[in-house]
Amino acid sequence: MSGERYNPREMEPKWQKIWDDRQSFVTANDDPREPYYVLEMFPYPSGRIHMGHVRNYSMGDVVARYHRARGKNVLHPMGWDAFGLPAENAAIERKTHPGTWTRQNIAAMKAQLKSMGLSIDWTREIATCEPEYYRHQQAMFIDMLEAGLVTRKQSKVNWDPVDMTVLANEQVIDGKGWRSGAPVEQRELTQWFFKISDFAEDLLEALDGLTEWPEKVRIMQRNWIGRSEGLRLLFELAPDRTVSQTSVEVFTTRPDTIFGASFLALSADHPLTAELAAANAEIAEFVAECHRHGTSTEALEKGEKKGIFTGLRVKHPVVEGETLPVYVANFVLMDYGTGAVFGCPAHDQRDLDFARKYDLPVKPVVLPAGADAAIFSIADEANTDPGTIYNSEFLDGLGVEEAKKIIAAHFAARSVDGRPQGQVEVNYRLRDWGVSRQRYWGCPIPVIHCEVCGTLPVPKKDLPVVLPEDVSFDKPGNALDHHPTWKHVDCPQCGGPARRETDTMDTFVDSSWYFARFTAPDADTPTIPDVANRWLPVDQYIGGVEHAILHLLYSRYFTRAMRATGHVGLDEPFKGLFTQGMVTHETYKSPAGDWVTPTDIVIESDGDQRRARHLKTGEPISIGSVEKMSKSKKNVVDPDEIVATYGADTARWFMLSDSPPERDVQWTEAGVEGASRFQQRVWRLVSETIDSLEQFSKIVRGTDDEEALALRRQVHRAVHAVGEEIEGLRFNRAVAQIYELTNALVRAAGLVAKAPEARLAALEEGVGRLVQLIAPMMPHLAETCWQALGREGLVADAPWPAVDPALLVDDEVTLPIQVNGKRRGEIAVARGTPAPEVEKLVLSLSEIVRILDGKAPRKIVIVPDRIVNVVV
């Protein structure tokens, strides 16, 4: 037995096959045990898994295996976020079909994931690109359309004129398409939208209930939804107006500053602007310039405020006889509020910049606390602090919040154009979710356009609307639209010639409900509500923080939409959320300045100094900063190579060690070596224990000596602590606990021979429990050890070891003794020793006697069983 090294390359595939054959991780929906749903964000099938996946899935697997051991019915599925642009790009580059490329990638990545030994129920695997999945998405789209949750409207998009497609904001770089490099245009397109903004208030309020989410993510979502309370306010145009409208409506959150208003500004896209531009070449040119720079590019991030006077003036709504000039300004957004604002330069930085540039009045109306009204003035900085209103007639002396209420009531009572002049309104930054994509490789939007009957949903009996296989990507743009026949269909209502919608859905739709599909992946309906309601919400969801807003917000919305259409009975999809950090690695550069991959270098240590050399050329390599693994910096490490060299358990263990899971972890060779050594150390400990058992063959239970009892205590404490740490997702601390226990067991193993009767049982028990503690993290090693120890069945099926509470506490405690807060000694006392007795002991200690030097202490603080502080 002893002397043999543990060989992961042999053992890992063996156990993977056994788990497979026994269907160890297949989960039944009708299992009566308490359900527990753990899910990691499913991957995009790019071709190969990366270390980020390894980290993500290692964490999820620990949680899954732990809760299984805790007796729960654990659902731990895996699938593929399989639609998306890269497949089309690959199709163009390699002349393959996007589906072929995607399915090959899935097969390759599935094999990689299997080699990690994850406790996944592969019978529930889904891929969003398969009609069996997206047909249900189409059905729900129709349900949502009928329920009024979906709408079709015009919207501005980034249009790449070369690739002939809509680009997401993230795909626009310096105003140019990320692939074509062509200047991006703003285009009005009719698109499908999920009306997420109808849920803005609910999505915002419900964040408070997501107590198991990182605060950071909740704040990000709160900001993204961007609720603000304000007033819609009508300004009457002065009578000499040259336009058809008689008033302009603005939105403001600061109606209290109305007496400080000095101008009105319209968006370049405001209807009134359009009317003015039609009659005025200068305004038209200004509007065109605004469009050239767009509203999404960095050109405007430099923040220069520009505008053009329209010639129009509006009546000041509260100052009789005064008028304000109306400008078109580049900083006013059409799709927030009303597309028009009033400017109060004294109390808004942007308005101040604008006013200084165009020489408009700056009249302060809010006096900061402690300022003198006679001398207070605004220079380059607007005052946005709260204070007391002044220079404002009937608002004078009020606080900002009070003034807002009074002025709102004032305007509500007056009328302009037959409407109340002012109306309190809540605005959100959250926009409706545009889901139309001019792309082939996505879920077809199940809609038919008929010249006679209009826009109609595809009848459910005709679902799925399947993507045609015979497509060509020779032409830029939407291959679905170019297909010769696919889009031509008969109208489901009148039977006449009609046209299919050729846009496909944003891939974020696919990932907005997959967690629900996993609960009944073969159902004929999108979900089986009873089943979904039993499993959902996901107890623990784990993934990257990059999805903090879009994916997680869309999923929260979609769950509400599914509830509204009867597919689930809940609002929130994810009860617990954990966002893990990235995997980083050192970067290396050759003398020529090229990035060098870690596999091409050798590191030489010289004391604390590390130097790198190129493996082949021998040239010195400079060691650069630690960065997120990326192909461009060549600092990636391939999981396959790690698994082949060290085994999956080592990779998993390393990923969980040292770094707190929410922080970035640095992948290092030395760290992996360490993890691998630990694996061998556990194996040696088990082997040695087995040798002892064979050699002495006398386990006499219940005859513990001091050593054995101390070991037992340590084992029970470790079992308890590791469980707590795993439940809190503090894997690094769980690992540290396991290291400590292992060290103790190794020491104990060396002492068994001295008193085998007393110690062997404690050792055997301790080693068995250690194996169970490492099982969620290094499952293959654990199974091997479990079997070697002659235990029944699989450790994967073994219940988490019980803890004897009596063994968690020591009878004796060590009390540190401080003098004036500095540690000067310690005493060991029986747990629960009363304070007077402790005090007596402390004062008789030689160190304390020496330090006190005959003086009486001023005070002695005794925290029972904890600490003593002598104050002199």
Place this chain on the structure above:
RNA sequence: GCGGGCGUGGUGGAAUGGUAGACACACCGGACUUAAAAUCCGGAGGGGGUAUCCCCGUGCGGGUUCAAGUCCCGCCGCCCGCACCA
């Protein structure tokens, strides 16, 4: 600009207001070995002293407390998110 986070040995990091540096990596010494690797044992925050010990020490400056890495106030630095949102 707004919002959030972080700052502890050579390194990753640990520490319900209660012995700062657990655990690990790297390093040094010893044992084993013909030798190396592996393994085992030991050392180690900085400074002073033969030593018992003493002083300093968690980004910086104050404060609260018997006691502060932890709480409060004011700075500095780094990282992340949002960003003309009226």
